[in-house]
Amino acid sequence: MTKLVERRPSDLPLLHVIDGKEVVPGDHNLLQRFVRFLLEPFTGAWHHRALIGAILRRELRERFSGSVAGWVWAIVAPLISLVTYTLVFGGAVKLPNGSPANSAMDYALFVFGGLIAFNFFAEMAYRAPSLLHEYAHYLKQTMFPAQMLPVISTLRAATYATIGLTLMLICQLIFGGTLYWTVLLLPLWFIPFLAFLIGITWLLSAMGAFTRDTAYLMMTLAPVLMFATPVFWSHETLEPTWRLVWYANILTGFIEIIRDIVVFGEIPNGLVVAWTLFLSAVTFWLGFWFFRRQQDGITDVI
């Protein structure tokens, strides 16, 4: 019964499952399996790139052409919040980290950077638990790669975050008169942040498929988390012993780094960068591992 089939050099897709486990040819020792697991999110995304593109394109079109003003909304919303912060916090002379504010815009940009990161996270946290339910008709009736849905929805949200970031850079340029060269490091910030969010979405969506409590939990947690995250202030105002505790919240690192490279024009602290990278990698693969473990059950319960 468990006689293995010899590997064929054919390019035909092949499905081979024994006792609930996929059989991959040429898969012998633990190390090979581990490496394959680490690579799987990327090979999977590449393999399904046409599908990811098709759904992403359709979601964005729905989001922006479903309304009359379309793209205008995507720009107006962050613009209004930026203006609001400038008006409300415009009087602040000193930035929360102690350095003097150059202009009314400085503090606004300081807050705005934090908000872009936090809102991106919050959108994923709210949407993830119901994500698989939204696509139940695909998952049940077609050979849909469910593990790619969190990737798609994170990329979708990334377009809004990109609009916010662009706006932030434009304001910096107009009101600050110049952009720091460290802005070039932004992609290096964005990629780990995406990885972290995809990981979180894998975790939450797999849990949310089984129990609606995940959605309620996130609705309760996210607003609290906003105050545990230095969105409106800097954790540097805290006592040194407490600072370390804040770094357990991965968002702290991300927010600090984006402020350093966009608002202050400084190279971020190496330790913070290393720690943040480490946490995002762990979240990414842990989320993927958990999702894969639950995947077969997911199509059965949704």
Added chain:
Amino acid sequence: MSSEGEVVIRARHLAKAYKLYDSQGDWLKQQLLGSVKTYYKSFWALKDISFDVRRGDSVGIIGRNGCGKSTLLQIVCGMTRPTKGEIWVKGRVAPVLALGATFDLEATGLENVLIGGAVLGLKRHEIIAKFDSIADFAGIGDFMDQPIKLYSTGMRTRLAFAICAHMNAEILIVDEALSVGDAAFQQKCIDWIDNFRRTGTLLFVSHSTAELQRLCTFAIWIDGGRIREGGDVAQVVGAYKKATRVEEDSMSRFSAV
């Protein structure tokens, strides 16, 4: 099944258990303490299924509601994994399962063709190249640019079949879906399937024994998650018809054992 040609689908002692939880709390307990104690009841939709399908075979699958037909097809497509046993499938599978149920209602026909084609593994340029042919086959005219929610059931079926017919699949899986279209369209589909059978492999599920005998050479009769009879289509259909006349329709078939 017996004919020449290489094996494209091989199933050995397939069994599939669905986990039934009494409450969502039990699911959580199973996740946390699963290694210590089991918190779910298993429902075995499939118990022991073994068969071979060779390239070019047309195999009909019959059985009463809840006998495990759909689960078997889902396993062959790779949508769900068997709990026990081995499944081996070689080639691109196009499942025409519950035609049209997979459509995104808010999206237009065109968008659904793009997504549906991508789900089946085609590249964007391949789908776009086939687009005219798909629209032509579906024959729903200007509705291609309208959201699917405005379609009638028949139009959805037409579009769904048209997509599957253009996927260059080696294995086509048709699940009691054709009954929705009108006679002319059904005939078009049957003709297409007839043509497909010359090169491809067909798995066909239907409650219409006439359709089954028309399209298939072999048949498998599934009863209670096991193969009750398999082989030549006329012989299996005959036995099935005879049995349905004798056995009454009792709900006890659905109880979890």
